[in-house]
Amino acid sequence: MTRLLPPPPKSLRRRLVLGVTLLATAAVLASQAIGFVVLRTWLLDRVDEQLVEFHPPAPAFQDALDGRLPDPGERPDVLPSDFHVYFYDSSGRSLNVSLGSETKPGPQLSDDAQDLGLRDGHPETVPAVSGDGRWRVLLNPGPDGMSAVVTLPLDTVDGATSKILWLNAVLLAVTIVTLLALGRWVIRLGLLPLTRMERTAQDITAGRLDVRLPDTDPRTEIGRLGRVLNSMLDRLQKALLARETSEARLRRFVADAGHELRTPLTAIQGYAELALRPERRSDHERDEANRFIAQNAERMSLLVDDLQLLATLDKEPSYRSEPVDLLSLAADAVSAAALHSASHPVDLGPLHTAADPTGAEELDLAETVGDPHRLRQILENLLSNARIHTPPGTRVHVRVGTAEAGPGTGGTDRPGRTSASPPLPEGLPIGVIEVADEGPGLDPVDAEHVFERFYRADLARSRNHGGSGLGLAIVAVIAEGHGGRLELDTAPGQGCTFRLVFPTADPGQEPR
Incomplete structure (x- = not known):
């Protein structure tokens, strides 16, 4: 089918x-048409009123019948204005005489x-009888059946x-030309914010992601x-x-994981190749090689378990939801730590806050809702971290209590x-559990990154004693999964205070 209309x-x-x-244009045409019709109707009504009001005198009918009407050339002012009167006899036949x-x-x-008619x-x-003229006519009855x-x-x-x-045609043409000229200017002015948006979008496309649209007046559509x-x-x-950031962390995580796994794998491979050599080895050498292989295999197994746990917690963490007594949890963890390590004295006490630095005299009950197994795991991890990263003989204090979230108690940020x-x-x-040690503490740079995966404050520290750098990351993920958080207050020479903060027990609360 052929398209008749031009494309828009x-x-x-x-x-x-x-x-x-x-x-x-449509509005002007409509107004002109209405004005034209009104004017024409009014003019025709004026003509009709004149026709209706004018009645030929009765003697004129008899004079027309007798042929005694004056000649139009002799008396041009017999009738007013442009009136013409044509007479018909009683039988309806034209008398062929007229006035005017x-x-x-x-x-x-x-x-x-x-x-x-x-x-x-x-x-x-x-x-008219000739030309383009027109006449308005009206039939008037006369005497004796004449008309x-x-x-x-x-x-x-x-x-x-x-x-x-x-x-009207001239006005319409002028109106169209004026509208085209003024309309372009007015619309260009009205669309100026869109033009600025277009330029800003081009800048953003070019890579300037910090550029923003300047027109944001909520009173206008373009601003909104x-x-x-x-x-x-x-x-x-x-x-x-x-x-x-996620991609960078993923690349760093993969590189760190490969670096951590390479050391035990290299050791296992070296001792395995040594054991497979044809030279005879003494029983002591074989036992030493087997011990190193088992030790590195265990270390690699622990690292893989930590990685798998982190992947599980990141993807779909599953926690039990039941009331947990933080005081009992801390007491069990302190008892277990005291039995397994006598080099770091551990004690249990009430919580100290900025408002009450000396703390309460008695331990208070603190409850939350969560998974007691996971919470025990992260508390034991913190105690183990304190033993590993502080010199022998360093005292470790575990404090339990309740408070309100704030800079002086915990749960919010502060310098x-x-x-x-x-x-x-x-x-x-x-509810708060603090694990504070009297060790050397951390400088601000190390404290800023201490919760990152595979991060070690001391790069020269032996991995056999320093762990893989995943422990605090696991603790932070589990704490956040319970609606709380793990935070660190430290300074060089002032020890480290790791603080577990959880919302207090609520019957309708469940871990995330």
Whole structure:
């Protein structure tokens, strides 16, 4: 099928200009048409009123019948204005006589009154006998069955309406040209925010993700669009940054995991090759090789178990949900630590806060909702971490109590405090377990990264005694999974205080 209409303009500015021009043109045409019809109707009504009000005098009928009407050339002012009167006898036959000036072609009338098609009191329009003129005619009854047709030319009406039509055409043309010129300027000014948005979008496409849209006035549609787009760009930038950070962490994690696994694998491979050599070895050498192989295999197994646990906790952590007594949990962990290691004295005491540095005299009950096995695991991990990373004889203090989340108690951020989890709402009732040692502490740089996976504060430390660097990362993930967090307060020479913070027990609360 052939397309008859031209394709619409693709530019929004052109479509708006064309649409506004078409609407305005339609409005002007409608107003002109209404004005034309009203004016023409009014002029015709004025002519009809004149026809209705004019009645030929009775003697004129008899004079027309007797042929005594004055010659139009002799008495041009017999009738007012441009009136013409044509007479018919009682039988309806035209008398071929008339009153009025003969300066212009008269109306085209039939010789028989029956063929006129006129009704008393109802004017009609008929053409002139020659030319383009038109006449308005009205049938008037006369005496003795005679009748007269009173006529007026419509030259004035046609001239006025013709001039109005030409004037309307000129005004329409001027209006269209003006609308096209002013419409382009007004619409360009109105679309200026969109033009700025387009330029900003080009800058963002070029890689400048920090650029934002300048028009954000909520009182305008474009301003609201700008606010929404800026919010979307903020989220997009954060998502890209998070993705880059995640990819960097993943690459670092894979590299660290490979580095950690390479050492025991290399040792196992070396001792296995040594055992397979054909030279005879003494029983002591064989036992020593087997011991090193078993030791490195165990270390690699522990590392793989930690990696698998972290992967499980990151993907779909599953925790039991039951009331947990933090005080009993801490007491069991302290008892187990005291039995397994006498080099680091461990004691259990009440919680110290900034408002009460000396702490309470008696231990208070502190409960939360969670998985007691996982919570015991992370507490034992913290105690083990304190034994491993402090010199022998360093005292370790375990403190338990309840408080409200805040900078002086725990659960929120403050200068000198680090955590891998978001802060809790300030003022939230919390249960707290602190594991504080009197060791050398950490400098701010190490404290900032201590919860990262495979991070070691002392790069020269032996892996046989320092662990793989996953313990604190596991503790932080489990704590956050229970709706709490693990945080660290430390300074060089002031020891380390690892603080487990959990919301207090609530019947409807479940770990995340």
